[in-house]
Amino acid sequence: MSTTTFGWLILLFPLLGCVVIALGFRGERGVSAGVLGSLAIFLSFASAVGALVSLLGRSDSSRELTSSLWSYATTFGVDAKLSILVDPLSVYMALIVSGVSTLIHIYSVGYMKSDRGYVRFFSYLNFFVFSMLVLVLAGNFLVLIVGWAFVGAASYLLISFWYRRTTATRAGLKAFVINVLGDVGLVLGTFFIFRHTGTLDFVRTFHAAPHVFGHNSTDLTAGCLLLLVGAFAKSAQVPLHTWLPDAMEGPTPVSALIHAATMVTAGVYLIARMHPLFELATTAADVGAIIGCATLIIAATIAIVQTDLKRVIAYSTMSQIGYMIMGVSVGAYSAGLFHLMTHAFFKALLFMAAGSLISAMGGEQSLDKMRGFRRAMPFTFICFIIGGLALSGLPPFSGWLSKDDIIAYLDHRGGGFEILGVLGYVGALLTGIYTFRMIFRAFFGEPCEEARELEQGHLHHPESGFNPGTGELEDIDVGFPGPEHHIAERDVAMKVPMAVLAVLAVVGGVIQIPGVDAGIRHFLEPSFAGSRLANLDPSDSSAWIGLIIGAVIGLAGIGIAYRVWIAAPGTSARLQVRFAPVHTFFYNKWYFDELIDFAVVRPTQWLGRFAESVLERGVIAGGVTGGTLGVVRAFSATVRRLQTGFLRYYAAAMLIGVFGMALYFLISA
Amino acid sequence: MPIGWYLVVSALIFCIGAVGVLTRPNPLVILLCLELMLNAANLALVAFSRMWGNQAGQIFALIVMVVAACEVTVGLGLIVAIYRRHLAINVDELNELRG
Numbered sequence: 091m092s093t094t095t096f097g098w099l100i101l102l103f104p105l106l107g108c109v110v111i112a113l114g115f116r117g118e119r120g121v122s123a124g125v126l127g128s129l130a131i132f133l134s135f136a137s138a139v140g141a142l143v144s145l146l147g148r149s150d151s152s153r154e155l156t157s158s159l160w161s162y163a164t165t166f167g168v169d170a171k172l173s174i175l176v177d178p179l180s181v182y183m184a185l186i187v188s189g190v191s192t193l194i195h196i197y198s199v200g201y202m203k204s205d206r207g208y209v210r211f212f213s214y215l216n217f218f219v220f221s222m223l224v225l226v227l228a229g230n231f232l233v234l235i236v237g238w239a240f241v242g243a244a245s246y247l248l249i250s251f252w253y254r255r256t257t258a259t260r261a262g263l264k265a266f267v268i269n270v271l272g273d274v275g276l277v278l279g280t281f282f283i284f285r286h287t288g289t290l291d292f293v294r295t296f297h298a299a300p301h302v303f304g305h306n307s308t309d310l311t312a313g314c315l316l317l318l319v320g321a322f323a324k325s326a327q328v329p330l331h332t333w334l335p336d337a338m339e340g341p342t343p344v345s346a347l348i349h350a351a352t353m354v355t356a357g358v359y360l361i362a363r364m365h366p367l368f369e370l371a372t373t374a375a376d377v378g379a380i381i382g383c384a385t386l387i388i389a390a391t392i393a394i395v396q397t398d399l400k401r402v403i404a405y406s407t408m409s410q411i412g413y414m415i416m417g418v419s420v421g422a423y424s425a426g427l428f429h430l431m432t433h434a435f436f437k438a439l440l441f442m443a444a445g446s447l448i449s450a451m452g453g454e455q456s457l458d459k460m461r462g463f464r465r466a467m468p469f470t471f472i473c474f475i476i477g478g479l480a481l482s483g484l485p486p487f488s489g490w491l492s493k494d495d496i497i498a499y500l501d502h503r504g505g506g507f508e509i510l511g512v513l514g515y516v517g518a519l520l521t522g523i524y525t526f527r528m529i530f531r532a533f534f535g536e537p538c539e540e541a542r543e544l545e546q547g548h549l550h551h552p553e554s555g556f557n558p559g560t561g562e563l564e565d566i567d568v569g570f571p572g573p574e575h576h577i578a579e580r581d582v583a584m585k586v587p588m589a590v591l592a593v594l595a596v597v598g599g600v601i602q603i604p605g606v607d608a609g610i611r612h613f614l615e616p617s618f619a620g621s622r623l624a625n626l627d628p629s630d631s632s633a634w635i636g637l638i639i640g641a642v643i644g645l646a647g648i649g650i651a652y653r654v655w656i657a658a659p660g661t662s663a664r665l666q667v668r669f670a671p672v673h674t675f676f677y678n679k680w681y682f683d684e685l686i687d688f689a690v691v692r693p694t695q696w697l698g699r700f701a702e703s704v705l706e707r708g709v710i711a712g713g714v715t716g717g718t719l720g721v722v723r724a725f726s727a728t729v730r731r732l733q734t735g736f737l738r739y740y741a742a743a744m745l746i747g748v749f750g751m752a753l754y755f756l757i758s759a
Numbered sequence: 760m761p762i763g764w765y766l767v768v769s770a771l772i773f774c775i776g777a778v779g780v781l782t783r784p785n786p787l788v789i790l791l792c793l794e795l796m797l798n799a800a801n802l803a804l805v806a807f808s809r810m811w812g813n814q815a816g817q818i819f820a821l822i823v824m825v826v827a828a829c830e831v832t833v834g835l836g837l838i839v840a841i842y843r844r845h846l847a848i849n850v851d852e853l854n855e856l857r858g
Binding site (some may be wrong): 738745 | 777780781782784789850851853854855856857
């Protein structure tokens, strides 16, 4: 089979899975829908592997293939086609997306077993994977935008999956609105670029860009900044990030799949894919790097003080994506994408472990109530430790190699970018602290009641019918934990994917070690062939110095966490009192929600009310439609009087009319 | 005989028909008067056809007869329907269809 055939197959299986599950399994109980969904995604992964093998069999220069299924419109200036681009970058992304998705699907088979929306869940999940693969395989801007919007819609559906829960539906709406803001940015940015290049196709756009755009030309910078708006909204970068923590209202596998491993990395992919444009519009690229760096620091500071387990991981995701955005914006493409992959492994693992822990708590997510689960849940604990060490960047875990790859590049590139590198190290220190704060609080110390129950072999089950987050009464038909719930220790479908990811989180980094091999860089080289920044890699010795510094800093972070939460347990309370204003500021997430509420939501609401009372009622209803109505009414009242109902009047009127006409023609003749 | 006489007769019949339509309240009579008007037109058509030695007018007259037959069918049907509903056979009283 040709390489592009594999590309189409990657897309076909999830789509088929989505449709078949949605139409064929109505009201079905049992796990068959989940098995089918997992199989569909696995076949997609197998096709991605096929595409990889087929690409590796080609020479470096012929690894960029496009294939078009049909044309929507090819008129003057527009070439809208359903086309895919199969090159190392898209295959790399497709492998990560379908691979991690397969594991998360299998995990969900166990985790969601007792949920009444089981079939619906897998249909949505397949739809999401399909959309994400459309996004990464898109061969032109049009298909990219379609995939981009589909992914947002899938995210909305899955965040509001427990649709009777008001917090969930509100979070879904918030995510959707902010994502649509990003879609608008992407569409407008595309237009800025299309206006000059006259083509929607990626390859032709990139070939044309250096000729039609000057260095930092205004239109290109505007276009790239708008593309960045799209990337920021999707990848939860400041200030468009507020939807991501709220999105944790969705089921935990959704958080693992969409809000950690795949969808939120779409912005990173977008910048990497558009690198020929961003290298021309260096201002826009710098904005991307600075925002990424700001996000990684802001999110890390928030993560330190949050008490909701999933939200801590969500802020950590934001922070890590900040690293990736920063990396691909400055030109560390292979490093950024390498971190994307390792992050997908260990963050999905952390979320899965968190899901198991939350199950053990009966839906409760607050770290304040978790304590001492170490002995009760040994498997989950080990997974958490592996994920946490990889996240903190300790050797030999995968996150160590990938995160410091980005920072080493920044330091090597120079020209002011060292500052971002130093801030990256600050972020790494914070990462170590918040990760192990979470682990120490949940797994160490005196076991809480739920942990003690579990040690005696009894899984805690709370009184159902309450929202675990807010304590509100709610409909028990839909919502976690439902009639029963599952933990990894007792469910093989949850255990296997976690074990696989744990192994990957440990060894996933070996394909790119400075001085040993550079698998990802070599594989991705054809995609970044024309780039002048991609080959600007630091020397092996400086990369290793960076790695050692990173490991020391990560260890320091863990040490601080140990000192504060284990060695001297009262320290965190004392620090809270001592730095009360700072704590409040971080705890309230830097007041971003309030700021957006004040700056955007309220003015819009005010404008809406103004438009309703003045424009709608006064001008539209009063003037325009009211005036037209009056004129029509007056005219028809006059005409109506002619219609008397007397037949002979009509006959007379007709005769007189005909005579009049006849006379007129006679006279005029 | 000059054509003028034919046309005078035709015009006379047409006027009688028109006045009948306008003045009589009975729908049956109105139908009869309508027939008069149509046949007046037929007379004129045939007269002209003869004057020009052209058959078109005669065919026209035939078609007008067909139309007249149809019109009478519909008209009489309406009158029967009105009668069956025990309404007055008087066009002045059948004036409900108005604006």
